[in-house]
Amino acid sequence: MEGLMMDYQLTVPSLMRRAEQIYGAREVVSRLPDRSLHRYRFRDFVRRTKQLALALRRMGIRPGDRVATLSWNHYAHLEAYFGVPSVEAVLHTINLRLPVDDIVYIADHAEDRILLVDEALLQLFEQVRERTHFEKVIVLQATRPVPEGMLDYEELIAAEDPQTFVYPDIAERSAAAMSYTSGTTGRPKGVLYSHRALVLHSLGLGLAESVGLTGRDTVMPVVPMFHVNAWGLPFACVMLGAKLVLPGPHLDPASLIDLLAGEKVTFTAGVPTIWLGILQALDKATERPDLSVLRTMLVGGAAAPPSMIAAFEKRHGLRVVHAWGMTETTPLGTVSNLPLELDGAPDEEQMRSRARQGVSMPLVEIRARGESGIVPWDGMTPGELELRGPWVASSYYRSDEQGDRFTADGWFRTGDIVTIDATGSVQIQDRIKDVIKSGGEWISSVLLENALMAHPSVAEAAVVAVADPKWQERPLACVVLREGESATGEELREFLAPQFPKWWLPEEYAFLPAIPKTSAGKFLKSALRAQFNRPNEV
Ligand code: ADP
Secondary structure, eight states: OOOOOOOOOOOHHHHHHHHHHHOTTOEEEEEOTTSOEEEEEHHHHHHHHHHHHHHHHHTTOOTTOEEEEEOOSSHHHHHHHHHHHHTTOEEEEOOTTSOHHHHHHHHHHTTEEEEEEEGGGHHHHHHHHTTOOOSEEEEESOSSOOOTTOEEHHHHHHTSOGGGOOOOOOOTTSEEEEEEOOOSSSSOOEEEEEHHHHHHHHHHHHOTTTTOOOTTOEEEEOSOTTSHHHHTHHHHHHHHTOEEEEOTTOOSHHHHHHHHHHTTOSEEEEOHHHHHHHHHHHHHOSSOOOOTTOOEEEEOSSOOOHHHHHHHHHHHOOOEEEEEEOGGGSSEEEEEOOOGGGTTOOHHHHHHHHTSOBEEOTTOEEEEEETTEEOOSSSSOOEEEEEEOTTSOSSOBTOSTTTTTBOTTSOEEEEEEEEEOTTOOEEEEEETTTOEEETTEEEOHHHHHHHHTTSTTEEEEEEEEEEETTTEEEEEEEEEEOTTOOOOHHHHHHHHGGGSOGGGSOSEEEEOSOOOBOTTSSBOHHHHHHHHSOGGGO
16 A cells, blocks of 8 residues: 655755745855855855856756866855756766866766866866866856856856746756765766755754754865765755855865854864864964864764874864765765763773764665675674665766676675674774785774874874785884874884784884875875885785
8 A cells, every 4th residue: 555645856956945945044154265254145045056057057958967066165166066956957076186187087977068167276177178078167256357268157147037947846866966986996986966865865964863963053064065065064054054164275274273263163074184184283272262162073084093083072172973984875874973872981982982983874774794794793793884775876877897886685885894883883994905914814904093193193194005925915004293203113013012913013114294195185095005015026
């Protein structure tokens, strides 16, 4: 028997109608390239989004067409987030930190028809201009006449009357947005987010069991809007009426702290490297910025070192919430909140639990597969994490590399090696390609890194496999020392010794001025492996 409920379609326009009717007075604050702050209200945002939608239609954009952005976090990019899906087109946020060849590849692969590009990024665009095939290029935030052959966004939308825009009826399963994986292995692969997935993911962000966003929050996504929809925060904030603070191109600790304090941010999100920088800046600050209303710093994309979580809490009274996700999972998959059972447990135990990647979001199911099948949830047996849920990809866009990532029974294989404990809390041991295989056993690079970063002299640490004639692979620790601090390899080894089996301990330590980072600000271990594994040794 069929249920008798409406088949209401979960679409991006449904979020916008609500924003317009209920949250018109809520604010969006953006830092511009010249460092000044731009402010407007949701009602202005919705109006301009409709104007963009009309302009796109006038330029011949049809349902299913791809419209690309090359843009930092700011109000005009937000307008594209909503304006493009409002005409059933697909927003393709190009990761501007990708190598130029990859940008050319993904623009071509996605068959993007139109590009919206920041004036501040025109130089980057010039590097790919000759090799890409956009029919039209529209410049955002132009402060001077736009280059020959391009259009000025402000002029374009000013010509449209927002009153004439009517939202089309959109089927919730149609594509609204797309992101490419950063291609740390092989070519980037395209993930197509449906309207339905974006809406359900937004609802997920509003659950108190995940991160509990509400309309009382002021949210600053430091995670770029060109990286997995800025973790879905723009969609969730518009759905819930939360004030948005968008930091533009200025991602240095001082600029971010200034916005956190000045705009009274309650919720912020980004990768660990951003927070490691902020932690050092706060530690050094002579005058404490007022961050008293900041309730959550959501950290994910790479493992948040437990020492960092503890340092923020103990030294600055700030709460880090650790989460895990991927481009293929929209991205939120697991969140680490303290389980009820650990209320009142000793600090250390609570911290150990919170430093894990946490429990899957409601509607997301997980399991892990080891060499002999699905592993028990015993917190010990490692396996590759698989998941399924309404915001998990079911396949890649036009790719030959599907086979090994999606199981026959409909789960997505993450490529992450995890253990899952009896409460369902996940701990990432490594990515399959980063795990160190020493004498047939696995050493977790992530656990060694976290332990090293707990040393008072260490700012950053990445551990990679180097070829070894006897053990096949051994761990090599690449270490960045804090300013003015010193430590030797011998000291670091002694520091690690009580925490790990002897055969886990790296013999080699390389002291570097910086760890190379990926386009998303994660440690670029492939570069370190290439640097320290000379070809004749591999
Ligand atoms: P990529 O890193 O390939 O550019 P993603 O941004 O999709 O693309 O990264 C997803 C990967 O990042 C996950 O598979 C996992 O390895 C890693 N990751 C994400 N969050 C965490 C976390 N909290 N702890 C450890 N690893 C994480």
